[in-house]
Amino acid sequence: MLNTGAITTDSLSLLLLDEKKCSADVLRLDKIHPIISGNKWFKLKYYFKKASEEKKQIIITYGGSYSNHIIATACAASEAGLNSIGIIRGERAAVLSPTLLAAEKYGMQLQFISRDEYKRKEDILFRKEIEEKYADALIIPEGGFGYEGIKGAEEILLLVDKAKYTHILCAVGTGTMYAGLVNVSGPTQTVVGICVLKGIENLSIQLDAWAIHNEKKSAHQILHDYHFGGYAKKNDQLIEFINTFYRQTRIPTDFVYTGKLFYAVTELLKNNFFPAGSKLLIIHSGGLQGNNSLTKDTLIF
Numbered sequence: 001m002l003n004t005g006a007i008t009t010d011s012l013s014l015l016l017l018d019e020k021k022c023s024a025d026v027l028r029l030d031k032i033h034p035i036i037s038g039n040k041w042f043k044l045k046y047y048f049k050k051a052s053e054e055k056k057q058i059i060i061t062y063g064g065s066y067s068n069h070i071i072a073t074a075c076a077a078s079e080a081g082l083n084s085i086g087i088i089r090g091e092r093a094a095v096l097s098p099t100l101l102a103a104e105k106y107g108m109q110l111q112f113i114s115r116d117e118y119k120r121k122e123d124i125l126f127r128k129e130i131e132e133k134y135a136d137a138l139i140i141p142e143g144g145f146g147y148e149g150i151k152g153a154e155e156i157l158l159l160v161d162k163a164k165y166t167h168i169l170c171a172v173g174t175g176t177m178y179a180g181l182v183n184v185s186g187p188t189q190t191v192v193g194i195c196v197l198k199g200i201e202n203l204s205i206q207l208d209a210w211a212i213h214n215e216k217k218s219a220h221q222i223l224h225d226y227h228f229g230g231y232a233k234k235n236d237q238l239i240e241f242i243n244t245f246y247r248q249t250r251i252p253t254d255f256v257y258t259g260k261l262f263y264a265v266t267e268l269l270k271n272n273f274f275p276a277g278s279k280l281l282i283i284h285s286g287g288l289q290g291n292n293s294l295t296k297d298t299l300i301f
């Protein structure tokens with residue numbers, strides 16, 4: 001079961017931090033659960049609450065073959081005693097990814113739709129069709145992106161003494177976690193999101209328009225220079241960074257999200273992005289099972 005008690009806030013010890021007269025704590029959401037790791041549990045919490053209140057029997061959600069959200073939803077549904085359906089982008093592969101195999105193991109029924117069809121999944125007609133077909137289902141948008149997901153993500157900062165920090169940093173996929181963090185951050189804090197997808201430079205404008213309701217107007221920005229070519233794209237430099245970072249800190253990261261986040265933090269430190277005296281809180285959002293798709297021996301942990 002979920003173990004929020006296992007979450008720690010680890011102080012990061014790196015020469016670079018000393019050199020720049022900054023300090024950093026890492027919120028280890030990766031320790032919460034081996035499968036529903038990191039931010040996924042927070043993002044799912046209020047969707048499952050809603051399903052229970054509305055007495056839904058089925059959870060339906062969307063994702064790709066390596067989606068942490070798919071596996072987390074499958075696992076959470078099985079723990080809640082609900083059926084789950086995962087609508088997966090693309091044709092069914094001859095050999096399913098480890099993520100999808102695990103989702104099936106948790107009882108998720110997988111339905112594969114073409115990439116073109118997948119793009120239409122938020123269209124009103126498409127949604128209506130699904131809603132009519134599965135009247136007793138709760139539909140969770142891809143990545144948990146929506147009101148409930150953001151509300152859950154706001155609770156991440158209840159785990160720390162948030163007033164201590166000048167900067168809060170997180171990886172950005174759909175931006176759900178980022179929006180939640182911005183909503184509960186204070187006026188003297190800056191939230192920095194590291195986008196791991198390519199080509200969604202207008203995301204922050206969209207989030208500001210409907211999801212971010214921070215009356216205190218804390219500073220916030222999404223950086224788009226650290227996606228390494230796009231979602232789940234990687235190169236030798238990133239893999240080498242992940243291994244070196246593990247050697248230095250004993251903190252495991254993944255190549256889709258948190259590896260890029262910590263890489264970005266070290267680059268930002270080198271470039272004097274953070275004024276001396278800054279106290280950073282870095283959200284380790286989990287997702288380590290994504291590394292299972294790498295060939296053995298790529299990573300040292």
Ligand SMILES: *Cc1c(COP(=O)(O)O)cnc(C)c1O
Nearest residue numbers: 173174175176177257285286287
């Ligand atoms: C899903 C995920 C994210 C992205 O969260 P969003 O709320 O979609 O931006 C970040 N880190 C990890 C490890 C994830 O699995």
